[in-house]
Amino acid sequence: MSRLSDWHIAALLALTGIAGPLLLPALVTQFAFLWLMIVFAVTWDILGGRMGYNSFGNIVFFGIGCYAAAVIQRDMGLPYFEGLALGLVVGTGLAVLAAALLGSALLGIRGHYFAIATLGLTVASGEIAAGWNYVGAGSGMALPLYPGALGERELFFSYSLFAVAACCFLLCRWLYSTRFGLALNAIRDDHDKADAMGLRTTPIKIFAWCIAAFFLALSGGLAANMIGFIDPRDVAFAGATFGVWMVLMAILGGKGTLWGPVLGAVVFHITQEIFWTWLLGWQRVALGALIVIIVVFFPQGIMGWWAERRARREAA
Amino acid sequence: MSALLEVRNVTKRFGGVVANANISLGVERGEIAGLIGPNGSGKSTLFGCIAGAHAVDEGDILFEGAPIKHLRTATIARLGLIRTYQQTRIYGAMSCMENMAISAREAQGGLLSLLRPVPPATSRRAADLLAFVGLHEKREEKAARLSFGQQKLLEFAMALMNEPKLLLLDEPTAGINPTLINGLIDRLRRANSELGVTLLVIEHNMRVIMNLAHRITCLAHGQVLAEGTPDEVRDDARVLDAYLGVA
Numbered sequence: 251m252s253r254l255s256d257w258h259i260a261a262l263l264a265l266t267g268i269a270g271p272l273l274l275p276a277l278v279t280q281f282a283f284l285w286l287m288i289v290f291a292v293t294w295d296i297l298g299g300r301m302g303y304n305s306f307g308n309i310v311f312f313g314i315g316c317y318a319a320a321v322i323q324r325d326m327g328l329p330y331f332e333g334l335a336l337g338l339v340v341g342t343g344l345a346v347l348a349a350a351l352l353g354s355a356l357l358g359i360r361g362h363y364f365a366i367a368t369l370g371l372t373v374a375s376g377e378i379a380a381g382w383n384y385v386g387a388g389s390g391m392a393l394p395l396y397p398g399a400l401g402e403r404e405l406f407f408s409y410s411l412f413a414v415a416a417c418c419f420l421l422c423r424w425l426y427s428t429r430f431g432l433a434l435n436a437i438r439d440d441h442d443k444a445d446a447m448g449l450r451t452t453p454i455k456i457f458a459w460c461i462a463a464f465f466l467a468l469s470g471g472l473a474a475n476m477i478g479f480i481d482p483r484d485v486a487f488a489g490a491t492f493g494v495w496m497v498l499m500a501i502l503g504g505k506g507t508l509w510g511p512v513l514g515a516v517v518f519h520i521t522q523e524i525f526w527t528w529l530l531g532w533q534r535v536a537l538g539a540l541i542v543i544i545v546v547f548f549p550q551g552i553m554g555w556w557a558e559r560r561a562r563r564e565a566a
Numbered sequence: 567m568s569a570l571l572e573v574r575n576v577t578k579r580f581g582g583v584v585a586n587a588n589i590s591l592g593v594e595r596g597e598i599a600g601l602i603g604p605n606g607s608g609k610s611t612l613f614g615c616i617a618g619a620h621a622v623d624e625g626d627i628l629f630e631g632a633p634i635k636h637l638r639t640a641t642i643a644r645l646g647l648i649r650t651y652q653q654t655r656i657y658g659a660m661s662c663m664e665n666m667a668i669s670a671r672e673a674q675g676g677l678l679s680l681l682r683p684v685p686p687a688t689s690r691r692a693a694d695l696l697a698f699v700g701l702h703e704k705r706e707e708k709a710a711r712l713s714f715g716q717q718k719l720l721e722f723a724m725a726l727m728n729e730p731k732l733l734l735l736d737e738p739t740a741g742i743n744p745t746l747i748n749g750l751i752d753r754l755r756r757a758n759s760e761l762g763v764t765l766l767v768i769e770h771n772m773r774v775i776m777n778l779a780h781r782i783t784c785l786a787h788g789q790v791l792a793e794g795t796p797d798e799v800r801d802d803a804r805v806l807d808a809y810l811g812v813a
Contacts, residue, residue: 430680432668439657446617447728448643448674457677
């Protein structure tokens with residue numbers, strides 16, 4: 251993709267983010283979820299696409315963000331926005347710490363074994379949260395009410411999630427332009443070779459996961475407040491939905507590419523809404539079929555398919 | 567000249583198989599040393615032991631006088647000891663230039679030093695070295711799209727990019743077009759003389775190793791069979807036996 255169209259996409263997204271909720275007030279929540287999906291896909295791609303570590307455990311950091319915000323807002327007795335801010339700070343801090351600790355234990359595992367280990371991590375986290383009375387156990391936690399006027403709350407969270415998604419994308423874009431980005435790719439392409447060339451692979455891998463954890467926890471705290479309620483298995487540690495979707499969105503768009511995860515998130519989110527609207531009752535079946543179609547026909551994702559098509563046309 | 571690498575009585579077992587039995591050899595600073603031996607004689611295993619890929623069962627390995635046998639591969643690499651693989655290993659989905667950039671010495675630094683773009687000087691050096699091995703025209707191609715021989719050359723260039731003190735090359739000419747082999751010998755010599763890289767080379771092509779190496783060690787059945795100048799090794803009856811079988 252040329253530089254020009256890069257900027258076109260960026261401008262279009264920025265315009266949607268800023269003007270969309272105002273022009274289409276009925277869709278504000280949809281926009282907010284779209285930005286959340288973009289954060290999911292872009293952060294998943296740091297490990298999954300760039301570093302070759304397919305994680306089904308990234309949702310754990312989202313869940314940590316959800317619960318940290320909820321607990322802080324419940325127990326600290328602060329006004330709404332102060333409580334939210336502190337909750338986000340604590341949540342991101344805990345998530346980054348968790349990523350560093352879990353990373354030093356799990357990132358030594360390669361390939362499918364890493365995927366399975368992280369899947370276990372997600373299931374375990376959900377079970378722990380569902381059995382822990384301090385965080386409401388199986389009945390989850392309710393977040394405090396947004397203090398502003400009706401409708402203002404959706405607007406606030408839509409804009410904040412847009413800001414998180416934009417910052418996350420721009421940071422990743424910068425990271426991939428540095429030697430760090432090349433190091434991630436080197437680990438993906440041949441981990442043993444990267445070791446043999448003297449790269450400090452362990453800190454590189456842990457740092458990459460910490461970045462993903464930071465943005466996931468940030469979006470988690472905001473999303474929990476937007477939804478107003480967190481369920482341990484269906485919202486916070488929702489491995490079967492959010493946890494799988496982030497993988498799918500990145501693959502659909504084209505993992506390891508700059509715009510792929512963003513594109514994948516947009517297409518996925520719109521498709522899902524269409525299913526909900528017109529295929530109600532069958533939406534899960536349709537989603538399942540979509541997953542199969544993605545994996546079978548677009549293993550390279552939309553961006554990969556596009557690049558291949560262009561290469562073939564140039565060759566012809 | 568002082569010993570850059572010293573292998574002292576190294577033994578490596580895989581279960582009941584003794585791949586390296588009490589092997590001792592030395593590589594002097596600035597030389598090109600050769601390692602030959604029939605298939606399965608333990609050459610690549612010895613490389614693995616030196617580079618930290620295998621844990622040594624007995625014996626010692628000294629690099630610049632300091633023991634390295636307990637160090638990890640990456641740590642050994644950062645000391646300036648780099649190896650290439652018999653089955654070529656490159657970063658397939660990255661372009662040749664990216665392969666080179668991430669192989670530079672500064673890429674071995676800590677996290678903070680990685681959070682910078684590739685400096686123009688590094689890119690220039692990468693392009694120069696790619697030209698040195700004859701891959702300049704392919705520099706923007708994905709490494710996986712290169713032929714096996716070209717990948718071998720890329721791996722060699724990546725190793726040079728790292729500016730190692732000692733480079734272990736595992737069969738650098740295997741899979742390379744015979745017409746290009748003379749060019750490769752010349753490049754290996756120039757890497758040694760102009761870039762000051764000491765080489766330890768495993769090679770099956772006798773013409774290549776006899777032309778290239780200053781000194782040759784021959785392994786058989788995991789043991790050192792003979793050692794000396796190319797002429798001495800070539801004329802050694804035991805070496806002939808090991809390769810051709812006792813008449």
